[in-house]
Amino acid sequence: MIEVNDLTKYFGNLCAVDHVSLHVENGIFGLLGPNGAGKSTIVRILSTLLKPTGGNATICGYDLAREPKKVREVISYVPQEMALDIKLTGRENALLYAKLYGIADRSRKVDEVLELMELTARSDDLVRTYSGGMRRRLELAQALVHEPEVLFLDEPTLGLDVAARTKIWRHILSLQEQGIVIFMTTHYMEEADEYCDTVAIIDHGRIVALDTPERLKSEMEGEKTSLNDVFIDRVTTPEEESVFDGYKFRTMLRRRR
Amino acid sequence: MNATWYYFERDLVKWIRGKVTVFSHLVTPAAWLIFVGLTLPVTFTDNYLEYLTPGIMVMSVLFAALQSGNLVIFDKVLGFLNKFFAMPPPRESYLFGTILFITFRGMIQATVIFCVAVLLGITIYSLKSVLLTYVVLFLFGILFASIATTIALAVDDHDGYAAINSMISMPLFFTSTALMPYDKMPDWLQMVASVNPVSYAIDNARALLSGSDPVIGEIVMLAVGAVIVLTICSYLFRRATL
Numbered sequence: 241m242i243e244v245n246d247l248t249k250y251f252g253n254l255c256a257v258d259h260v261s262l263h264v265e266n267g268i269f270g271l272l273g274p275n276g277a278g279k280s281t282i283v284r285i286l287s288t289l290l291k292p293t294g295g296n297a298t299i300c301g302y303d304l305a306r307e308p309k310k311v312r313e314v315i316s317y318v319p320q321e322m323a324l325d326i327k328l329t330g331r332e333n334a335l336l337y338a339k340l341y342g343i344a345d346r347s348r349k350v351d352e353v354l355e356l357m358e359l360t361a362r363s364d365d366l367v368r369t370y371s372g373g374m375r376r377r378l379e380l381a382q383a384l385v386h387e388p389e390v391l392f393l394d395e396p397t398l399g400l401d402v403a404a405r406t407k408i409w410r411h412i413l414s415l416q417e418q419g420i421v422i423f424m425t426t427h428y429m430e431e432a433d434e435y436c437d438t439v440a441i442i443d444h445g446r447i448v449a450l451d452t453p454e455r456l457k458s459e460m461e462g463e464k465t466s467l468n469d470v471f472i473d474r475v476t477t478p479e480e481e482s483v484f485d486g487y488k489f490r491t492m493l494r495r496r497r
Numbered sequence: 498m499n500a501t502w503y504y505f506e507r508d509l510v511k512w513i514r515g516k517v518t519v520f521s522h523l524v525t526p527a528a529w530l531i532f533v534g535l536t537l538p539v540t541f542t543d544n545y546l547e548y549l550t551p552g553i554m555v556m557s558v559l560f561a562a563l564q565s566g567n568l569v570i571f572d573k574v575l576g577f578l579n580k581f582f583a584m585p586p587p588r589e590s591y592l593f594g595t596i597l598f599i600t601f602r603g604m605i606q607a608t609v610i611f612c613v614a615v616l617l618g619i620t621i622y623s624l625k626s627v628l629l630t631y632v633v634l635f636l637f638g639i640l641f642a643s644i645a646t647t648i649a650l651a652v653d654d655h656d657g658y659a660a661i662n663s664m665i666s667m668p669l670f671f672t673s674t675a676l677m678p679y680d681k682m683p684d685w686l687q688m689v690a691s692v693n694p695v696s697y698a699i700d701n702a703r704a705l706l707s708g709s710d711p712v713i714g715e716i717v718m719l720a721v722g723a724v725i726v727l728t729i730c731s732y733l734f735r736r737a738t739l
Binding site: 382 | 499500503507510511514515575576577579580581582583584585586738739
């Protein structure tokens, strides 16, 4: 499904993605890593928004560099920012996507995806009145109008409360059961642990761990290791390496008063 | 091609639903017409309102176009372009849809001006002259909508764009033939005005609306300019990283 070979991306002198190779056949694939590790860059390259500096990838057999249009027909990309037109209704937002994808029977398809995401009752309200969780589900509905084979989700549960997150995950799981490959990034290790079939931990643009959450945990010493422990063990970020100096911080706060 | 229309439709519905913006877009140019057209003590014509109307019509298309770069900036900053560009329609369809909408909105504003001017008593010579005026406004709108979106792509932050917009929109308007004819201008202004595309649009709108023949050379210049800027803009747009 997704075949990534030696993918590399430079922004000027900064190497954002460093010879990454991946293979995802099915299930939910989670890309973990600290802020600025290159997760979003990888997703943006795979969803044809950025051209890689080196390496290549194929999605459903289509070459990213040579057949970007074919790739776009079989994927959906939901970025971190919730980009919905708040002056349009939920249905109108979804309908725009059905039109842009050139869906033949679009009003039926839109009804179907709204139903699937449990938005039917509110579908004719302006998105302005939607909660964060509903907006995210509407974005998933938009992403499903053309029945994609691969779904790229960049931090799908970011900024949502626990109930909304659980609901989003229930939907993502049911999509995966229908055979859609999910390629996602997240900062929530517990979520990755619970829902992802395979995870890759990426640091400074390089893959430092790639396996099932179970096996990554079992490689760690000690009892009851969590994916969090694996993450902290494998990842080095300069900012977090320096120890928090409580005394200095408190002095600083006192001076500000 | 269909996608262009869908993007156009999206912008249009969003604009109409923002009731306050619609009201202000339609009232502001009308205020110009009334407060300048009916009050300025000019001596070169005995019907200044009739002289000024074409200038204000072109002005409203110009200002509407230059402001609208914000549409692109918002779509870019808020992540819409990321989603749109990961879909099959070519990137240009978004660009053309937006440029068409910007032009169309400017022409609606110009129409409001025209109606107000008719109510205030300007003469309409023929339907053909009005229609040809709209062709000129359309070409002019495409030219400046393309310029606006090109600037928006290059600047990509809201404040920077607003600064550039206010820096160029007023000088473009005041160095044109909107308020006075070439022979009433100081020499230096005459020179600037004669190469200002805003003058080309105004000269033609004025000629047509007063029942004379259009200045074909200037219309051709507008059309060629529109095609060139649109081509540059599409090229930049296709290569842009978001």
